[in-house]
Amino acid sequence: MSEQSNTLETLDPQDWEQSKALMHQMVDDAFDYTKNVRERKIWQEMPQHVLNTFKTPLPQQPSNAEAVYKELQETVLPYPMGNIHPRFWAWYMGSGTISGVMGDFWASILNPNLGGGNHAAHKIEEQVIRWIKEIIEFPKSASGLLVSGGSMANYAALAVARNVKAGYDIRAEGLKENNLVFYASTEIHSCNTKAIELLGLGTKGLKKIAVNDDYSINIKALKNQIAKDKANGLQPICIIGTSGTVNTGAIDNLNAIADICKEENLWFHVDGAIGAIAMLSHKVKPQLKGIERADSVALDLHKWLHMPFEVGCVMIKDSVEHRNTFSLIPEYLAKNTRGLASGDDWFSEYGLQLSRRFRALKVWMSLKEHGSERFGRMISRNVEQANYLGQLVNQHDNLELIAPIGLDIVCFRYNPGGLDLNALNELNKEIKLLIEERGIAIPGYTTLNNMYCIRCAISSHRVTSEDFDVLIEHVLSIGKEYLIS
Numbered sequence: 001m002s003e004q005s006n007t008l009e010t011l012d013p014q015d016w017e018q019s020k021a022l023m024h025q026m027v028d029d030a031f032d033y034t035k036n037v038r039e040r041k042i043w044q045e046m047p048q049h050v051l052n053t054f055k056t057p058l059p060q061q062p063s064n065a066e067a068v069y070k071e072l073q074e075t076v077l078p079y080p081m082g083n084i085h086p087r088f089w090a091w092y093m094g095s096g097t098i099s100g101v102m103g104d105f106w107a108s109i110l111n112p113n114l115g116g117g118n119h120a121a122h123k124i125e126e127q128v129i130r131w132i133k134e135i136i137e138f139p140k141s142a143s144g145l146l147v148s149g150g151s152m153a154n155y156a157a158l159a160v161a162r163n164v165k166a167g168y169d170i171r172a173e174g175l176k177e178n179n180l181v182f183y184a185s186t187e188i189h190s191c192n193t194k195a196i197e198l199l200g201l202g203t204k205g206l207k208k209i210a211v212n213d214d215y216s217i218n219i220k221a222l223k224n225q226i227a228k229d230k231a232n233g234l235q236p237i238c239i240i241g242t243s244g245t246v247n248t249g250a251i252d253n254l255n256a257i258a259d260i261c262k263e264e265n266l267w268f269h270v271d272g273a274i275g276a277i278a279m280l281s282h283k284v285k286p287q288l289k290g291i292e293r294a295d296s297v298a299l300d301l302h303k304w305l306h307m308p309f310e311v312g313c314v315m316i317k318d319s320v321e322h323r324n325t326f327s328l329i330p331e332y333l334a335k336n337t338r339g340l341a342s343g344d345d346w347f348s349e350y351g352l353q354l355s356r357r358f359r360a361l362k363v364w365m366s367l368k369e370h371g372s373e374r375f376g377r378m379i380s381r382n383v384e385q386a387n388y389l390g391q392l393v394n395q396h397d398n399l400e401l402i403a404p405i406g407l408d409i410v411c412f413r414y415n416p417g418g419l420d421l422n423a424l425n426e427l428n429k430e431i432k433l434l435i436e437e438r439g440i441a442i443p444g445y446t447t448l449n450n451m452y453c454i455r456c457a458i459s460s461h462r463v464t465s466e467d468f469d470v471l472i473e474h475v476l477s478i479g480k481e482y483l484i485s
């Protein structure tokens with residue numbers, strides 16, 4: 001028996017001590033890698049010989065873990081996305097934390113399944129959800145679920161909105177006559193459009209409303225569209241407000257939207273993937289007034305809370321409505337009154353996923369280690385840095401802001417004068433690419449009113465003001481270089 005277990009083939013290390021030594025080495029390397037992130041190139045193109053290694057066929061026989069790690073060091077570590085580097089300002093990313101890494105490590109060692117059950121991991125996710133309620137000033141009776149990110153959080157919330165406001169049992173009957181309409185500004189994130197399409201309403205189920213000069217939703221236009229749609233026999237069901245649009249960081253007037261929703265009996269959802277967590281910042285919080293009145297909020301914790309990907313959260317004010325959308329309990333998931341399969345609320349009744357990873361642990365460990373106020377200070381500092389970058393832009397005649405600075409997002413372009421729109425767009429694309437290819441920084445980009453701009457989303461906890469001095473210096477010198485050549 002004992003002999004048999006000694007020779008039993010498993011996936012555990014064949015030599016525990018050797019495997020532990022390798023893991024220790026990885027920890028040492030990972031700490032150096034993170035600590036020295038600024039010294040390395042932020043991004044570089046992968047050479048062909050490296051690309052070739054990613055095309056080798058399925059390995060059928062074992063090799064040793066040391067060799068696998070060596071390959072990772074040679075082919076993966078030198079070619080990162082770049083988002084943990086302080087000068088990464090593209091799209092909208094978090095930069096990760098060491099405490100988050102420790103959480104993910106233990107989450108994988110423990111490897112529990114957060115579908116349901118009576119075990120510590122489940123209690124930790126409940127606690128993290130309660131903390132998020134505190135942050136966004138939702139009542140204790142609200143319900144939440146950690147999901148992969150903002151897209152899934154929005155999807156889940158919009159599903160509840162549709163089911164509650166359709167006026168009939170849409171789960172049982174499916175869509176009867178499709179006249180249901182969601183509203184949001186033209187700046188709405190595309191994941192909401194995808195969600196509404198998948199909810200069976202089609203792209204036409206989302207009416208996009210014009211924005212003001214500051215890219216927030218035009219409330220008057222919103223009211224007019226709702227009145228017009230009602231007169232035409234459509235059934236408005238929900239308004240999506242955005243707290244921090246992805247293009248420019250604009251915040252919709254959440255209180256005004258809440259008022260309309262109340263008047264018209266509509267669901268009020270907030271896409272807070274960028275901005276909701278900024279409730280932690282004393283500086284930003286007043287701008288988010290009204291978020292506490294929402295029926296549902298989607299948040300991202302892997303953006304401005306810096307958690308390692310993936311973790312977002314959907315929060316629904318009425319837990320019964322939340323559960324009514326997703327709960328379905330077959331015999332193999334029936335609850336017991338005692339033991340592991342007991343407990344009131346199983347997460348599988350609040351979302352699509354049954355098996356779920358322990359993504360709460362990194363959030364729990366990070367919030368305990370750093371405290372919510374430190375995260376709030378990091379958010380406030382990013383907002384100040386965005387304003388600093390804005391000042392630098394305003395100081396130079398050849399630079400111009402293309403949109404008001406919203407939260408931590410700055411959109412600007414190089415404009416030496418005398419060039420038409422197309423030439424300016426080409427010039428700014430080239431400047432952005434050269435800054436990236438020369439390994440100086442990764443600025444983002446977008447197009448506003450047909451104007452291509454360099455867009456910096458400043459969400460790193462490692463970035464300093466000097467990094468923006470460097471950016472501006474290079475934008476100016478590359479711009480000049482381009483014009484001379």
Ligand SMILES: *Cc1c(COP(=O)(O)O)cnc(C)c1O
Pocket residue numbers: 092148149150151152154189191242244245246271272273274300312
């Ligand atoms: C990033 C973002 C999303 C999507 O979130 P993911 O975490 O990428 O799925 C949704 N809405 C807004 C405003 C965003 O910025």
